[in-house]
Amino acid sequence: MLRLAVIVLLLANAGYYAWSQGLLRQLGYAPQEQSEPQRMNQQIRPETLQILKVNPSKTSSAAPPGSTSTPTSPSQATAANDSPAPPTTPAASAPADSAECLQAGVFDDRQAEALRTAAAGLPAGSWMLEPTPIPGRWMVYMGRFDDIETLDRKRAELRARKVDHDRAGGTLELGLSLGRFASKEAAERELTNLGTKGVRTARVIQERAEAPGFTLRLPAVNDALRAQLDVLRTAMAGKTLRACG
Template sequence: MALVLVLANALLLAAQLGVFEPLTAASNAPPQREPERLQRQVHPEWVQILSADAASAALRAAAASASQAAQPGACLEAGPFADTEAEAAQRTLRDAGITAAAWQAIRTEDGGAYMIYMGRYPDRELLQRKQAQLKRLKLPTEELRDNAALQPGLSLGRFNSKPAADAALARMVQRGLRTARVVTLRPAQGQTVLRLPAADATLRARLAGLKMPSGPGFGDCAAEASAAAASQPGASAAAPAAASAAASGAAPAVVPAPVAASATAAVAASAASAADIRPPAARSATASR
């Protein structure tokens, strides 16, 4: 037994000393033992020994760089810009050295914002009386509180296009409504959105420093922002309420000067009594006299 152990140790020592390398390696293969291997090092002066903290920081930086490079491009957009601002916004991108292939100019037509309106009334008492009459006709009303040029007055609905507002007013007239009219809150106009469908980290950093003609600058594309909001807890319950709010009052209450002037001129005509709102039956009876 002792003889076997001695032979095993002798074989192990011979292997470590390279006695068997000529038998196991190719004849032209360089020896893989010290100090020959050390002599074959290429630029050993480039090797640096780092402390534990420095090594950890280097690993974190490398991991962050790799993660950033692996991230797909994000969709960013700015706007919408009015026709008078669109060219200036595009020039801002060109001056920043962002190639035309990286972004898109998407133009849409904004139909404007319109409202079915009654007023102005000389006092709140008459306004409340009209509101009660409209309630009996089962017509929805909203007292205006965000537009001094049309107050005191009533809104019977807001719409994103004039044809839709005109059609709604025609239906209300058939139910007995009088003296209401469609006013323009925001005229129809063209709008342009600048979109970068695949902005990498470097491009996102450059966009963050740009000052656009209006608005906050570049942010997540509308579709991606909506998807992110929908993924939040409770989003499904909040969505109908948000949509209803947008449909009823999303349009900004900006009234052009001609509308404000006509609203002021209509005070006398609109300050009529309850006869301004009559059911169809009452109108027929009046006509037959």
């Protein structure tokens, strides 16, 4: 059965080949010819057509300049990719010696004069004393008492009334301070408040009058100047330098 199928397949292939090649045309078996006679009729004087030869030298010379490019070999492309990038300009480094503004104060007239003497050896323009008036101060004061016994007795009374107090100090001894204030008005308000607590013998006094003062200012302290600031230590009367504010 398989042999018969193979024989039939071979005969079919042979028949198709004979038909497609026109071998069976005499028997009336042949593929239809594909022809387009109308295209021949549309041609205008086909006998005048000529085939010309092109001169290769003229063709190459007629090419526009720059139109040809030299091919790049793989090795050249690799070398171009591996070439180091142009060096970049390093960013400007920050100044190693940064300066800061420092100040101290407030100093009274006597302290300011001592500072002027101590700072005389510092570079010109590196320091200044800015006028900064010292405001007056007011106190709710009780005293002056005749002796320590009277002072202690008054302290006991104030503690019993839960009134805060401390020593007045300086030329106001023997006396007690019931509060210090930046203005007379604030001190008088506190005195009125203390009256509601039974305090009767206190009064408002000016502890310190307004006075001229000065602030020491060093606008640009760098490492070199900072090393010279020890000369100011004694004249600063215990005050310390701090950042300008």
